[in-house]
Amino acid sequence: MDRTLAADLARLPELLEATRRAAADALATLDTRPVLAADGAAPHGPAPLPEPLPEDGSGADAALAAFRDRWEPRLSASAGPRYLGFVTGGATPAALAGDWLTAAHDQNSNSALDGAGQDLERETVGWLRELFGLSDAHTGTFVSGATMSNTTGLAIAREWLGERLGVSPGEDGAAALGPVRVLSGAPHSSIAKALSVLGLGRSSLVPVPTLPGREAVDPAALDRALADSPGPAVVVANAGTVNTVDFDDLRAVAALKERHDFWLHTDAAFGAFAALSPEHAHLTAGLDAADSLCVDLHKWLNVPYDSAVQFTRRQDLQARVFQNSAAYLGLGSHPDLVHLTPENSHRLRALAAWFTLRAYGRRGHREIVERDIACARALGAELAGDPAFRLLAPVRLNVVCFTLADDPAPARLAALREAAAAEVFVTPTVLAGTPALRAAFSNWRTTHEDVRRAAQALRTAAREIA
Numbered sequence: 468m469d470r471t472l473a474a475d476l477a478r479l480p481e482l483l484e485a486t487r488r489a490a491a492d493a494l495a496t497l498d499t500r501p502v503l504a505a506d507g508a509a510p511h512g513p514a515p516l517p518e519p520l521p522e523d524g525s526g527a528d529a530a531l532a533a534f535r536d537r538w539e540p541r542l543s544a545s546a547g548p549r550y551l552g553f554v555t556g557g558a559t560p561a562a563l564a565g566d567w568l569t570a571a572h573d574q575n576s577n578s579a580l581d582g583a584g585q586d587l588e589r590e591t592v593g594w595l596r597e598l599f600g601l602s603d604a605h606t607g608t609f610v611s612g613a614t615m616s617n618t619t620g621l622a623i624a625r626e627w628l629g630e631r632l633g634v635s636p637g638e639d640g641a642a643a644l645g646p647v648r649v650l651s652g653a654p655h656s657s658i659a660k661a662l663s664v665l666g667l668g669r670s671s672l673v674p675v676p677t678l679p680g681r682e683a684v685d686p687a688a689l690d691r692a693l694a695d696s697p698g699p700a701v702v703v704a705n706a707g708t709v710n711t712v713d714f715d716d717l718r719a720v721a722a723l724k725e726r727h728d729f730w731l732h733t734d735a736a737f738g739a740f741a742a743l744s745p746e747h748a749h750l751t752a753g754l755d756a757a758d759s760l761c762v763d764l765h766k767w768l769n770v771p772y773d774s775a776v777q778f779t780r781r782q783d784l785q786a787r788v789f790q791n792s793a794a795y796l797g798l799g800s801h802p803d804l805v806h807l808t809p810e811n812s813h814r815l816r817a818l819a820a821w822f823t824l825r826a827y828g829r830r831g832h833r834e835i836v837e838r839d840i841a842c843a844r845a846l847g848a849e850l851a852g853d854p855a856f857r858l859l860a861p862v863r864l865n866v867v868c869f870t871l872a873d874d875p876a877p878a879r880l881a882a883l884r885e886a887a888a889a890e891v892f893v894t895p896t897v898l899a900g901t902p903a904l905r906a907a908f909s910n911w912r913t914t915h916e917d918v919r920r921a922a923q924a925l926r927t928a929a930r931e932i933a
Contacts, residue, residue, distance in 0.1 A: 475527045485528065485531060493539065497547035503544070503550075515537050515538075547912060548914065549913070549917050551891060553894055554736070554763075554767075556769040556770070557911055558769060558771045559769045559770075559823045561823045561825070562768075562770040566770070568818060569816070575812055576804065576817070577803060577813040578803050584815050585803065587815070588608075588816075590821070595764075595820070599754060600751065604755075605760065609774065609816045610775050610776070610810075611773040612763060612773050612774070613761055616775045616777040617661045617761045618660075618665065619759075619785070619789075619809070621661045621759075622785075623785045625665055626787055627781065629643065631698075631728065632698075637787055644667075646671070647671045649667065649672050649702075649703060650700060650729075651704070652676070652683060652689070652715060653682040681711075682708040682710060682713035683714060683715050683716065684705070689702065698728075700728070701730045702732070704757070705734050706733055706751060707739075709896070710896050713863060732757065733760050735754060736761055736762060738750065738864070739751060739762045743829065743837075744836050750863075758779065759780075767835070767865075774819065774820060782807070786802045789807055790802070835911045838913070839865050840865050843864070843866060843906070846867050853929075855872055855930075855933070856870070857869060860898065868905045871929065877895070880902055881895065882928075883925070884928075886932060887928040890923075893905060893925075
């Protein structure tokens, strides 16, 4: 064994304790360090130039010291309470513990030949199914994020189209399907990316008109679009759009199956968590009707990146797409996880989710969801009451979509973001042609004090750029 590696093995408890202290220090300063340090800003300066690969290593202690000196000060405080860009959660204490143990046990949980990892995953999926109000008709599998969840769901949809047409795209290729239509009102960008990966093509995505002033699909327009073209289709319903957290009427969309032949994939990456709030659960009514379903977990479940789950009613088609033909991996009536996703190597992502669900239960996670919704409403009210800003949509759940009241040019919005970035981080967008910003609340640490600080930082930044 390499001498340095052997020395680290002999001192492993001390090294883990040093790492624990470094992690605790980083988490303890989340509230005080810049949410997003500007490139080149004091005291840390721009990112260091790459170093050459060392010929002889210096050991874990030296590596930890180098990381803390060169890279840690330049990382964003994305685990903290005022990182409101994208839709980013944090890691609850229990989820963090589960993730550390995931690395320690280092399971490849894809095969029944190796331990109980996939049994733990199935238990966790069962808890999630119950959390979101899904029936036992849905089976689920952990994947890396919403993009992979959407890709997996649409891959199953692709095989369903083949079943309808008497071919198998998994065997014969996507070209065997001929032209494919994927209809959606306001799909997330990952849908087009998935269609590109799956060989169906970005141009197969057919935009359907949305309701006036909304991002929710117009069910009547969807009805007409399905009637206008022959043959089976795929419909992507949206349960929580990125800009305004608008929800399609999932029951109305599912009811169209009585007249049209289509696969219903529902993208509920973070909107599914509305099911935890009695005030907002009606938004997810009809979620169970999906043939496949995407839910992201490193958003509102607050487990570390990367983690998501995909559900489907047709695990048989899922296994037909992703089956691994190695002789030592049997398919069986309950296929191993290796047959259900693109991954042959499958980190035990479920453990972090298992820990946080076991530790805090439905009630604890409902409190996080409801507090984040209340914080989003509070920020929306603060900005609506300030003449420098204009809300572009009502605060339906946990996202505030806003812009400058005067001259909302992209350059001015970028200047606003940069001026406020040390205190609050928001991301740019465009809504109905208007350049805008969006603040998304999904972190378990966020409180109304953070809302106050964020609002003040945005007001100060608006005065500066004026």
